[in-house]
Amino acid sequence: MKCSKKRWLTMAATATIYLVALAVRADEQLFGFVRGAETLPQGQSELYQFVTLRTGKNEGTYYGVDFETEVEHGFTDRLQASLSLENHYFYNRGVNGPTDGLDDSDRYRFGGVEGSVKYSVLSPFKDPVGLAFRIEGGYLSNDEVDGLPQHDRYVAPEMDLQRNFFDDTLICEFWYGSEFAWGKQPAEQYPRELAIQGGAGISYRVAPNWFIGIESHVRSEWPMFDFDNFEHVVVYGGPSLHYTTKRWWTTLTWVNQVWGEGIDEPHNGQTFAEETRQAVRLKLGVNF
Amino acid sequence: MNRTIFWSTPAAIVIAGSVSGYATTYLTVNQAQKLCFANATEFAPSDVALSPEQMRAIQKDSGVTVRFATQKVWRVRAGDRFLGWFLADQVLGKHEFITWALALNADGSVRQIEILDYRETYGYQIRDGQWRAQFYGKQHGAPLKLDVDIRNISGATLSCRHITDGVKRLLSFYDLVLKD
Numbered sequence: 176m177k178c179s180k181k182r183w184l185t186m187a188a189t190a191t192i193y194l195v196a197l198a199v200r201a202d203e204q205l206f207g208f209v210r211g212a213e214t215l216p217q218g219q220s221e222l223y224q225f226v227t228l229r230t231g232k233n234e235g236t237y238y239g240v241d242f243e244t245e246v247e248h249g250f251t252d253r254l255q256a257s258l259s260l261e262n263h264y265f266y267n268r269g270v271n272g273p274t275d276g277l278d279d280s281d282r283y284r285f286g287g288v289e290g291s292v293k294y295s296v297l298s299p300f301k302d303p304v305g306l307a308f309r310i311e312g313g314y315l316s317n318d319e320v321d322g323l324p325q326h327d328r329y330v331a332p333e334m335d336l337q338r339n340f341f342d343d344t345l346i347c348e349f350w351y352g353s354e355f356a357w358g359k360q361p362a363e364q365y366p367r368e369l370a371i372q373g374g375a376g377i378s379y380r381v382a383p384n385w386f387i388g389i390e391s392h393v394r395s396e397w398p399m400f401d402f403d404n405f406e407h408v409v410v411y412g413g414p415s416l417h418y419t420t421k422r423w424w425t426t427l428t429w430v431n432q433v434w435g436e437g438i439d440e441p442h443n444g445q446t447f448a449e450e451t452r453q454a455v456r457l458k459l460g461v462n463f
Numbered sequence: 464m465n466r467t468i469f470w471s472t473p474a475a476i477v478i479a480g481s482v483s484g485y486a487t488t489y490l491t492v493n494q495a496q497k498l499c500f501a502n503a504t505e506f507a508p509s510d511v512a513l514s515p516e517q518m519r520a521i522q523k524d525s526g527v528t529v530r531f532a533t534q535k536v537w538r539v540r541a542g543d544r545f546l547g548w549f550l551a552d553q554v555l556g557k558h559e560f561i562t563w564a565l566a567l568n569a570d571g572s573v574r575q576i577e578i579l580d581y582r583e584t585y586g587y588q589i590r591d592g593q594w595r596a597q598f599y600g601k602q603h604g605a606p607l608k609l610d611v612d613i614r615n616i617s618g619a620t621l622s623c624r625h626i627t628d629g630v631k632r633l634l635s636f637y638d639l640v641l642k643d
Contacts, residue, residue, distance in 0.1 A: 216585050216618030252617035300620040301609050342528055342555050343621055383559040419558045421584050462584055
């Protein structure tokens with residue numbers, strides 16, 4: 176790794192400060208990339224900090240770090256809304272093969288602003304299955320691959336399902352949705368893009384306060400909202416560890432690219448143009 | 464460096480933070496006993512060690528998992544008069560156990576419920592007296608189901624359901640083990 180020791184120490188310290196200073200929680204998340212059907216109780220507010228490290232391209236050295244700071248509030252026992260800020264750090268060296276083509280970089284970029292609303296229809300604690308609908312939208316001024324400028328406005332509706340077993344010690348979550356984005360240029364070739372995405376996870380309470388799980392998520396992208404215009408599809412999977420207390424919780428997830436395919440990329444079961452070989456996500460939530 | 468330091472930082476935060484949980488203790492067992500049986504003169508410890516057959520029978524009768532092989536029980540008297548039973552128990556919260564107590568009248572009906580320790584982020588509303596009063600007078604055989612004969616508290620659903628299940632399990636325990 177060519178990135179300097181000082182640089183990494185700075186990043187680690189930054190992440191630590193984020194995590195320690197923002198000790199407050201949102202609807203508790205057992206997984207890094209999968210959402211369940213629970214919502215915050217009325218009048219409760221929570222603050223999250225997510226830090227995601229994405230690394231591994233087809234060649235060279237690539238580190239993309241996403242910092243997402245989010246505030247969430249329960250307006251009723253069924254309805255919650257959130258607002259978040261996204262920031263990125265990029266370190267690239269030699270990621271300029273035939274499929275990637277990124278310039279060398281070492282920079283921070285403001286990502287954008289996002290908001291979401293989630294409504295719980297059925298409770299996983301007393302109904303046969305928990306069901307919630309969530310819609311997210313936002314404006315992203317720099318893309319998350321290399322921080323290139325864009326004017327991305329997007330809206331992403333989804334459905335969240337949750338089924339609990341064994342007195343709520345085994346928790347299964349599934350979500351499925353889509354994302355409609357406009358203004359992807361000049362970061363991407365096309366101005367509009369449709370993404371179909373979803374995920375599933377299963378987590379077990381191995382001891383009081385501790386959950387261990389496994390999760391997977393998938394995303395496919397279709398430029399110009401056209402299903403005849405395939406860009407790429409990727410599947411990630413890996414373990415997650417969750418710890419919670421009365422006032423805060425944290426989740427650590429590592430996922431590896433299980434399978435991927437992209438247009439204009441070698442058909443070797445991996446895609447790297449917009450994706451990475453692996454990602455590590457650390458979440459911290461605190462209630463207030 | 465410093466891959467090691469960088470990659471291990473999140474794990475270190477998780478592990479370091481794991482020692483900072485805390486509980487809210489509302490009542491001790493003695494305090495709960497006095498609240499449930501103000502006139503009692505004797506709480507005689509009568510813990511019951513359940514056999515695997517008894518645990519299976521309670522589970523089958525109540526439909527609720529029996530997690531512990533020992534049930535803490537006190538026989539309650541006021542002089543020569545038998546008042547009932549006091550049972551200390553634990554049910555699963557979302558993250559930890561909720562410690563609670565069930566007082567039964569001499570005929571096995573629910574006399575009172577008290578929450579002793581509560582460690583969860585949300586759901587403390589189960590301490591509400593009106594919610595707990597729904598159980599009073601219930602006997603073995605009652606449905607004891609949320610939204611059927613027990614009102615749910617929105618925002619505290621998991622705690623409501625697990626306490627309701629706990630009452631159902633202990634009424635089965637009374638009927639199959641304690642009554643005789």
